[in-house]
Amino acid sequence: MSLRQGTASKIAFPLKNIIQRFAFLSLIVLSIALLVLGKADLVLMERVRTISVDALSPVLGTLSQPVNAINKGIERVRELASLIEENERLRRENERLQKWQAASLALDKENENFRRLLNALSDPLVLPITARVIGDSGGPFVRTLLLNAGSRDGIRVGQAVVGPHGLVGRIAETGRQSSRVLLLTDLNSRVPVLLQNSRHKGILVGDNSISPKLEYLQTNAQVSAGDRVVTSGDGGMLPSGWPIGTVSSVTEGQVRVQAFADWARLEFVSVLRYDLPGLTDQGTNPGDLGESRLGESRFGN
Amino acid sequence: MNPSFSYQVNRLLRGSLPFWLTFLLAVMTVIPVRIENMATVTPSVVSISVFYWSLQRPYLMPAPAVFLIGLTTDIMTGGPMGMSSLILLLVHWIASSQRQVFVGKAFIQSWWGFLLVATGMAALSWVIMCLYAFAFVPALPFLVQLALTVLLFPAFAWVFGLLQNSILRHI
Structure with a gap:
């Protein structure tokens, strides 16, 4: 043998x-x-990717929970040390914000009155879907997030994703129960933006670095460090006026933007279901405004 | 005499441990740890695992398994498909062809070997990424990832060693 x-x-x-x-x-x-x-950009390859991520997303959701709990514990201990100062700071900030709130309520009313006088069309209602972040880029190649919500929750490719401080990115791929967010900082990210003060328009171009570039600005555009950058709403994909960040540096021909988003602490994000009536039809974009009763009362359909 | 059925199943389950372990590590790569800028420099523990098993038990970490693990990594991270497969296959090839240099030698030698392989692979993946994006992508995240991965090597090698000497002792 x-x-x-x-x-x-x-x-x-x-x-x-x-x-x-x-x-x-x-x-x-x-x-x-x-x-x-x-x-x-083969469709087949994207299909394989979304189906696999969909299948593995429950595993990720479960695995990321203990990690979350540990992180929260560590943060709690760290916060205990600076509890008194933090409280004092928040009290002062609250006082300041209360004044701002009064001012903004008055302005809001005034704005609404002016709109009515001019018979201006208002922007469609934006409905947020809040989802948990179950994955990040996990390496130096891309800047993405994985969310535990997908097409069955009304998430569609192209929708804006916002964190507590402002725009984070856009939806790049959707599975049934998971979706991938392309962050503003990614190499492939392009977002139409507006300088809030000078009203000059440009495109925010990611390059895998921490601060994306502001390109295609008019040559005579006045831009200086500290200017606020918001979404312009051009192209009808994103709602206009959402905060993104501030201009961090202006050097020969290159304008860089520091995003408001706190990349390390994105635990929950909101996906904005934004639907321009007439531009997107309910058949290919089901579950947008029609699904919600808020949308019904607003548009009467 | 043929070994009994349950023995074979047992052997198969134990033998597939390196693959499943590495697969799990590939899925876990994307779990957010919420440390400032950590997401872009997440240590590539998958490459540690592929290197280790290709060195110690090459028949339990064959090329098709390495390819699948690489594909899983790319699918999870959203990176260019085929990128991690290519890099991990090269790691596997170098490790399994240089076994006589490392196996049975001092641990520091495999660590040194891993440092060399990982450095080469970090440089290669940066170059591929630049070609892929047709632009210079920041190289710093690649370097930080390399450093973290090399620093984590002893810890993972120790755990893998424990598994190798218990569950995989006779396989």
Whole structure:
């Protein structure tokens, strides 16, 4: 028996070696082919990706919970140390914000009156869907987030994603129960924006660095560090006027923006279901405003 | 005499441990840890695992398994498809072809080997990413990720070593 096995393995061993080497080389070629094909944005590849992420998202959701709990515990301990100062700071901030609130309520009323006088069309209602962040980019290649909500919750590709401080990114892929957010800082992110004071328009271009670039500004645009940048709403994909960040540096021809978003603490984000009546139809974009009773009362359909 | 069925099942389950472990690590790569800028420099523990098992038990970490794990990583992180597969296959190839240099030698030697391999792979993935994006992407995250991964190597190698000497002892 052992002899027979010996002769068999003498023949089988080099054969196995050749097969293994062939398998290895073809897998390398396959990887490179995938990389090249990926540039072409194949529908099939995206389908494979969304289906796999969908299948694994419950696992991620469960696994990320204990990590969350630990992080919260650590943060709680850290906060205990600065409880008194924090309280004092918040009290002062609250006083200041109360004054601002009064001012903003008055302005809001005034604005509404002016709109009525001019018979100006108001923007459609924006409905937020709040989802938990169950994954981040996990490496240096991309800047993305995974959310535990997908197309069954009304999330569609292109919708804006906002955190507590402002715009975070846009939906790039949706599965049934999960979706991927392309962050403002990603290489592929392009967001139409507006300088809040000078009203000049531009495009916010991500480049995988922490602060995205502001490009396609008019040559005579006045821009200085500290200017607030908000969404312009151009293209009808994003609601206008959502805060994004402030201009952090202006150097020869390059304007960089520091986002308001606190990237490390994004636990929950809101996806804005924004639907311009007439531009997006209910058939291809089901579950937007029609699904909600708020939308019904506003548009009467 | 054929080994009994339950013995074979047992062997199969134990033998697939390196694959499933690495697969789980690939899925876990994207779990948010909420440390400032950590997401972009998440240490590549998957490459540690592929390196370790390709060195210690190459027949339990064959090339197709490495390819699948790489694909899973790309799917989870949303990076270019095929990127991690390519890098991990190269790690696997280097590790399994240089076994005589590392196996049975001092631990520091494998650590040094991993440092060299990981550095090469970080440089390669940066170059591929630049070509892919047709722009210079920031290289700093790649370097920080490299440093963190190399620093984590001993801890993971220790845990893998424990598994290797208990569950995978006779496999």
